[in-house]
Amino acid sequence: MKALRQLNLSIALSSLVCLAFAGVPAYAADEPVPPSAWANDLTAIDAKDWNADRAAHLLERAGFGGTPEQIAAFAAMTPQQAVGRLVYFQTVDNSALKPFDHSGIFDPGLDPFPVSRPATTDQAKTQGEALGVKVKTTGNRRMQPVVNKFFYWLRASRLETDRVSYWWGNRMLTTQHPLEEKMALFWHGHFANNEDKVRDYRKLLQQLELFQTKGTGNFRDLMIGVAQDPAMLAFLDAANNVKGAPNENFAREIMELFTMGVGNYTETDIREAARAFTGWDYRDLTFQILPERHDDGVKNVLNNSGNYDGVAVIDIILKQPVTAEFLAAKIYRFFVREDVTPAMRKQLGAVLRDNNYEIAPFLQTMFLSKDFYSPESVGAHIKGPVELVVSTYKKLGVRELPGVPDFNDVTAELGQHLFHPPTVAGWAQGKSWVTPGLLIERGNFAQDVVFPDVNFIPGDRYPIYGTGDEIRAVHERIRAGYDISSATKPVGKDDQGGMAMSNMMADRDEDFNTRFASYRGWQMAIERVKPIPRTAVQIDLTEMVTAAGCKTTGDVVDYLAHRLMSVSLDAQTRERLSGFLAKEIGSDRLAGSETYLEDPLRVLVHLIMSLPEYQLG
Numbered sequence: 001m002k003a004l005r006q007l008n009l010s011i012a013l014s015s016l017v018c019l020a021f022a023g024v025p026a027y028a029a030d031e032p033v034p035p036s037a038w039a040n041d042l043t044a045i046d047a048k049d050w051n052a053d054r055a056a057h058l059l060e061r062a063g064f065g066g067t068p069e070q071i072a073a074f075a076a077m078t079p080q081q082a083v084g085r086l087v088y089f090q091t092v093d094n095s096a097l098k099p100f101d102h103s104g105i106f107d108p109g110l111d112p113f114p115v116s117r118p119a120t121t122d123q124a125k126t127q128g129e130a131l132g133v134k135v136k137t138t139g140n141r142r143m144q145p146v147v148n149k150f151f152y153w154l155r156a157s158r159l160e161t162d163r164v165s166y167w168w169g170n171r172m173l174t175t176q177h178p179l180e181e182k183m184a185l186f187w188h189g190h191f192a193n194n195e196d197k198v199r200d201y202r203k204l205l206q207q208l209e210l211f212q213t214k215g216t217g218n219f220r221d222l223m224i225g226v227a228q229d230p231a232m233l234a235f236l237d238a239a240n241n242v243k244g245a246p247n248e249n250f251a252r253e254i255m256e257l258f259t260m261g262v263g264n265y266t267e268t269d270i271r272e273a274a275r276a277f278t279g280w281d282y283r284d285l286t287f288q289i290l291p292e293r294h295d296d297g298v299k300n301v302l303n304n305s306g307n308y309d310g311v312a313v314i315d316i317i318l319k320q321p322v323t324a325e326f327l328a329a330k331i332y333r334f335f336v337r338e339d340v341t342p343a344m345r346k347q348l349g350a351v352l353r354d355n356n357y358e359i360a361p362f363l364q365t366m367f368l369s370k371d372f373y374s375p376e377s378v379g380a381h382i383k384g385p386v387e388l389v390v391s392t393y394k395k396l397g398v399r400e401l402p403g404v405p406d407f408n409d410v411t412a413e414l415g416q417h418l419f420h421p422p423t424v425a426g427w428a429q430g431k432s433w434v435t436p437g438l439l440i441e442r443g444n445f446a447q448d449v450v451f452p453d454v455n456f457i458p459g460d461r462y463p464i465y466g467t468g469d470e471i472r473a474v475h476e477r478i479r480a481g482y483d484i485s486s487a488t489k490p491v492g493k494d495d496q497g498g499m500a501m502s503n504m505m506a507d508r509d510e511d512f513n514t515r516f517a518s519y520r521g522w523q524m525a526i527e528r529v530k531p532i533p534r535t536a537v538q539i540d541l542t543e544m545v546t547a548a549g550c551k552t553t554g555d556v557v558d559y560l561a562h563r564l565m566s567v568s569l570d571a572q573t574r575e576r577l578s579g580f581l582a583k584e585i586g587s588d589r590l591a592g593s594e595t596y597l598e599d600p601l602r603v604l605v606h607l608i609m610s611l612p613e614y615q616l617g
Contacts, residue, residue, distance in 0.1 A: 038374035040344045042351070045370050050079045054373050060566055060617045061335050061381065062086045062367055063178025065391035068548075068563060083367045087216065087360050089177040097175060100167045100205060103530045105156040108132050111284045113153060113199055117514065120150045140510070141484075147512040151521025153199070159460050159529040160201040162408045165418040166532055168208060170401045172390045179363070183215035184208060185386060186334050188418070189426035191226050191258065193235040195419045203231035204419050206285055219327065219357040223258065223314055230282035235424075238281050243295040246274035251313075257425055259317050261326040265302065272299040277310040318357060325349030328362065335363075336372055337380045338430050344371075379567040381617045382433050385414035388442065391617070392449060392609065395564050396539050403534035404456050405448040413441045434615055446609035450602035452536040460532050463522050474519040484508075488515035541601035542594060553581040553588045556601070560608055567613045577607060 045054070055074035059066035063086065066074070074082045085092070109132020114120040124130040124146045131149040136142040172181045188211060198204055207229050214222045226232050227250070233239075241247035251273035255265045279294030280287070299308045304316050317323055328348035329340045340348075348366075355361040366372060383391065389410055393401065401407055411417055415438055416427050434442075457464060463471040469491055477487035485508035550556045557577045561569045569577070582588040584600035608614060 036375045038370035039376045040341060040347075041370040041374070042347060042365060043370050044365075044368040045079050045373055047078050049373075050082075051075060054079075055082060057373065057378055057566065058082060058086070058367060059178070060391070061372075062363075063182055064172055064387060065394045065617075067395065067397055079368055083364055086179045087364045087367065089180060092176050094176045097171055100164060101530065103156075103160055103163070103528055105153075105160055105525070105528045106202060110149075110153050111200065114150070117147065117150055120146060121512065141512050143512045144517065147514065147517040148520045148524065151517045152524040153521075155521050155525035156529055157199055157201045158195060159525055161195045161204055161419050162460060163530065163532060164201055164205050164208070165408050166401060168418065169386070169390060169407050172386070173393055173401055174399065180212055180215065182335075183359070183363075184211035186331065187211040187215050187222070189421065190330070191232065192421035192424055192426035193231045193419070194421055198231050198234045200231075200234070202285060203229075203234060207231040216360045216363065217358070219352075219359060220314065220318055222359075223254075223318075224311055226258075227254065227277070227310055227314065228280065228287040230285055230287065233280065233282045233287070238277075241274065241278050241280065242293040243275075243278050246271070246278050246295065248274045250274070250277055253424055254314070255317065259323045259326065260320060261322065264320070264322045264326075268300070269302055272301045273313045275299050276301070276308045276313045280310055321349065321353070324353040324357070328352040331359075331362070332366065333429065335366065337377050339376070379613075379616045382430055382615055383617045384427065384429065384433055385411045385416035386418065387617065388414065388615070389445065392446075392564075393537070396449070396537070396605075397544070398537055398539065400535070400538075402537045403458070403532050404452045404536040405445065406456070406459060406532075409459060410445050410448070414438060414445065434612075439612075439615075442615065443606075443610040446606050446614075449537050449609070450539075450606050456534075458532065458534055460529065461526060467518055470515060471519045471522050474515060478519075484513055484516050488513055488519075540598070541605065542597045545590070545597075545601065546594070551590060553578045553585070553590070556581060556590070556604070560601075560605060564605070564608055565611075565614055566617050569613070573611070577604060580604065580607070 052071055052075040055077075056066060056071045059071060059074060062083075074085070077085065109130075114123060114130065120130050121143055124133075124135050124143050128135050130146050131153070133146045133149045135146060136144075168181070168184075172178070172185075175181055188208065191207075191211075193204065193207060195201070195204060207226075210222070210225050210229060214225055232250070236249040236253060237247050238250065241250065248270050251270045255270060255273070256262055275295040275297070276299050279290045279292075281290055281293070282288060294309070296307060298305060299313075301308060301313055302316050302320060306312065308316070325345050325348065328351065329345045332340055332344075332348055348362075351365050352359075352362045371377060389407065408417060412420070415433060421427055462468075473491045474487050478484075545556050545559060548559050550559050554574070557569070557574055561574070561577075578588070581600055581604050584603070585593040585597060587593065590597065
């Protein structure tokens with residue numbers, strides 16, 4: 001069924017791709033398009049040039065788009081007022097947002113969490129307990145409760161992290177401070193940490209809150225905060241960074257990915273900087289410095305010499321001219337466009353450096369600039385998966401992130417699962433988001449919005465990833481009366497041999513059973529992790545177009561395309577879409593079709609959201 005659905009969508013996309021670009025003027029490969037007068041001009045836009053389309057562009061890039069009412073409100077302001085409202089958002093009431101609702105899954109003894117199952121059982125053997133669970137003195141599978149607890153936390157932390165992702169997605173959708181969440185999304189990709197390595201939702205939530213509270217403040221404060229953040233310290237193996245044997249992971253990433261970029265430091269700089277960060281560690285959710293592990297000798301970093309600690313090294317890095325340019329250009333590529341000329345890079349770096357690394361004034365300059373509203377910038381940004389999903393709901397007027405389709409499943413299929421970046425470098429941007437396969441998935445998401453999947457299975461209640469098949473097989477065998485040893489044989493191996501409950505006392509004698517622990521850990525996790533609400537998208541397109549005053553199918557196409565898209569439809573695509581709707585309702589007039597208009601409108605929205613242009617912001 002899914003294969004047929006993807007085939008139909010692929011055919012539709014192919015035809016619409018050709019249709020979408022039918023009217024685009026062509027340039028010879030060796031004929032560069034001349035830049036517009038506003039390109040690369042950081043001068044502020046004039047009030048006389050401000051209009052609703054530019055307000056919509058600002059809301060799209062500095063947040064996650066806007067409804068017609070929100071766009072109208074920003075269009076009624078001056079450009080300075082509109083940008084100031086987004087950048088300096090602290091005075092805007094946002095009290096309707098709720099803090100994260102913890103499930104209460106963390107137990108004493110779980111931190112520090114062992115690096116592996118073998119490490120857990122080794123600790124249990126030597127200490128008589130691990131993860132807050134004692135080893136049984138006698139009996140079968142003496143360490144089974146310990147191993148169960150290990151797998152419990154693996155499952156529970158991952159499920160709770162997905163709940164944090166939902167909570168964050170809802171903030172993106174409903175916040176009155178959209179730039180706060182958009183900058184947090186940028187920093188999450190910049191300082192990329194993965195739940196698979198950190199394995200503690202609490203640390204990831206704490207790091208996200210750091211991005212939210214300091215994301216538009218001073219970069220020095222943010223950088224120090226990240227360097228001392230337990231999630232980052234866990235992710236980059238801070239416990240192994242000690243005097244005499246410094247771990248270079250963090251020092252390398254801070255120079256290569258976080259501040260300067262490749263080619264602007266030497267291997268010696270990395271080794272010396274690593275010495276400065278020795279002794280930086282954490283206990284549970286708190287940063288701590290262990291003096292006995294810190295190297296207090298003289299270090300030579302970027303042509304500076306002294307008895308430096310980590311903060312001093314960060315200050316040395318921030319003094320390098322390349323740092324402001326690297327950081328400013330990366331923010332610019334995220335919010336404006338991929339193409340940054342060397343001259344523009346220097347201009348942007350100077351703005352950030354002249355503002356002493358204060359992010360808000362830099363953003364204000366960027367969002368007010370003529371360059372930001374130039375033809376080169378408008379419609380030139382390919383939306384990332386999270387942007388695409390949240391902005392879709394925002395523009396449709398959805399007030400709560402739906403549970404169907406699943407936010408985490410959708411964004412993961414599109415290439416961006418929050419708190420699960422593929423590498424320490426975060427996610428690639430731009431064209432990497434729109435491979436042929438990912439375009440099909442984007443169309444599938446559009447269909448699931450307007451026609452919810454009747455075969456949906458909630459992943460937070462049903463183990464559908466990783467060892468899911470194995471967990472389900474163990475469950476079914478135990479329900480059928482198998483003993484633990486028989487029930488936990490590999491899937492497809494010797495499925496015969498179930499035994500009655502009365503015979504389970506004859507089960508195999510061993511220290512623990514890993515497959516059973518995986519299964520039992522899942523059970524324990526779903527007992528305690530709160531379920532994600534599974535409501536479908538709530539929209540009424542008939543009411544929407546009626547309230548907008550649409551009288552004809554052409555009016556509907558114009559209204560929905562303008563509401564949903566950041567670029568205009570070409571005339572041929574408009575006529576094709578209008579003709580499709582007219583054929584579906586039997587007329588090019590809406591009058592009299594109100595009782596059966598909803599489904600044709602939903603198909604129309606699916607087609608619009610499957611267009612290549614819809615992927616642009």
